[in-house]
Structure formats: C-alpha cells, structure tokens
Amino acid sequence: MSGFFNSSIGRKYAMALSAFFLMFFLLQHFAINIVSVFSPGTFNEVSHFMGTNPLIQYAVQPILIFAVIYHFVMGFVLEIKNKGSRNVKYAKNHGAANSTWMSRNMIYSGLAILAFIVLHFIDFWFPEINTKFIQGDWSGTLEGVEGYRYFEELQHKFVEPWRVGAYVIAFVLLALHLMHGFTSAFQSIGSTAGRKQTMQNIGKAYSILIPLGFVIIALFHHFNH
Numbered sequence: 001m002s003g004f005f006n007s008s009i010g011r012k013y014a015m016a017l018s019a020f021f022l023m024f025f026l027l028q029h030f031a032i033n034i035v036s037v038f039s040p041g042t043f044n045e046v047s048h049f050m051g052t053n054p055l056i057q058y059a060v061q062p063i064l065i066f067a068v069i070y071h072f073v074m075g076f077v078l079e080i081k082n083k084g085s086r087n088v089k090y091a092k093n094h095g096a097a098n099s100t101w102m103s104r105n106m107i108y109s110g111l112a113i114l115a116f117i118v119l120h121f122i123d124f125w126f127p128e129i130n131t132k133f134i135q136g137d138w139s140g141t142l143e144g145v146e147g148y149r150y151f152e153e154l155q156h157k158f159v160e161p162w163r164v165g166a167y168v169i170a171f172v173l174l175a176l177h178l179m180h181g182f183t184s185a186f187q188s189i190g191s192t193a194g195r196k197q198t199m200q201n202i203g204k205a206y207s208i209l210i211p212l213g214f215v216i217i218a219l220f221h222h223f224n225h
C-alpha cells in the first residue's frame, strides 16, 4: 500500500483524493457563508454550532488542515517531479500544442491560492483559534455585540477595499485552478469515458459557480456593512 502511494500513479491518485475532499469542503464552506447574505441570525446559529461542536473541532477540522497542507506539499512534489521528467525531453509535451495554459501553470494559481489562505487564516481562522483554544472563550459572544459575534466579525473584515480586491482576485484564480483541477483529478482516479462529458460539465459548473458565489459574499458585505 505504501509502495503504491510512493509511485508516480499513487501520488497522483492521493493528490486527486485530497482535491475531492477540499472541493467538498469548499462546497459546504460556501453553503454556510452564503447564509450570511440572507439571514445574519441563521448564519450566527450555524457558525456557533460549527465552531463549538466537538466532532467538528477535534476530528473534522484537523483532517481538513492536514488535507490543505498535504495538497500544497504534494502539488510542489508533483511539479518538481514533472519538471525533472520534462528535462529528459518528454516526447509528447509540446506546450500550447497539447495542453492548456492553465494546466501548465497549476503551480502558480496554487501559489496564489496559498497566499490567499495565509491572509484568510490571519483574518478568520487564527483569531478563532486564539479566542477558543488560547483564551478559552467558547461563548461565541463579544462585548458590545448583541447575540453571537460571527456575523459582526465577518462584515467587519470586508470593510477595507484592498482586502475585498485581494479576495476577489484569489477567487478568480481559484476558478481557473478548479477548472483544470477537476478534470485532472477525474483522470487520475480513472473515470470512465462514458461519464466523462457529464463529469466535465459538473466540474465546469462547480468551478465557476462556487468562486462566483464567494465573490458575491465578499462584495455584498463590503457594500452592506
């Protein structure tokens, strides 16, 4: 088994599995955050449940963080290995002739998303970890804020135009990364030709709609705070 995951095919397979897990995370992350646009109260309730549920905090969240780190590290490993094999003049790689610009630049869109994740963690995740695990405050409340604090904190983060701009640029790059990533991940796990077109259409819809939804959330809070 460990031999398989150390092989070139095994590594691509594991990369695809981590990609599918992250795509599932992104879908539920979007589903929760879009609620903030329609109902601050419900958003606060859901955020408090997710943020204080022991199963999510101690089991799902560590798996998610591991998947994020694994996906980035493996992305670099695969890129370095591919570069190495390209130096030996891989006969079929003719740049633009048989691969898209995005497929050849996944590492760069990936790096931009990594930069976004660092900013995003500084904005949301680290303060959350600090409040709960360092200060030991699991109440979900804040002095001067009526009810739970999550909606208030979210809106506050989208006040500054530079941050909204950075987020929107990152979401556009995320769309491009997902567009190629989805197809590539399906190829890696060996999806059958018959279902290929359907899967590609689902992949395209997902890759455009989810990042577009995130753009709407960011702009909505910027113009409505």
Ligand code: HEM
Binding pocket: 026, 029, 033, 051, 061, 064, 068, 113, 120, 124, 125, 128, 154, 167, 174, 214, 215, 217, 218
């Ligand atoms: C406007 C868009 C977004 C909003 C409003 C948003 C909001 C949040 C919030 C409030 C948290 C803290 C949750 C907590 O720990 O209690 C969080 C965490 C996180 N976000 Fe986002 N997010 C957005 C987009 C994204 C995107 C596009 C990605 C991935 C590319 C992402 C990845 C993560 C990750 C990995 C975490 C840490 C794990 C977690 O606690 O769920 N987010 N986000």
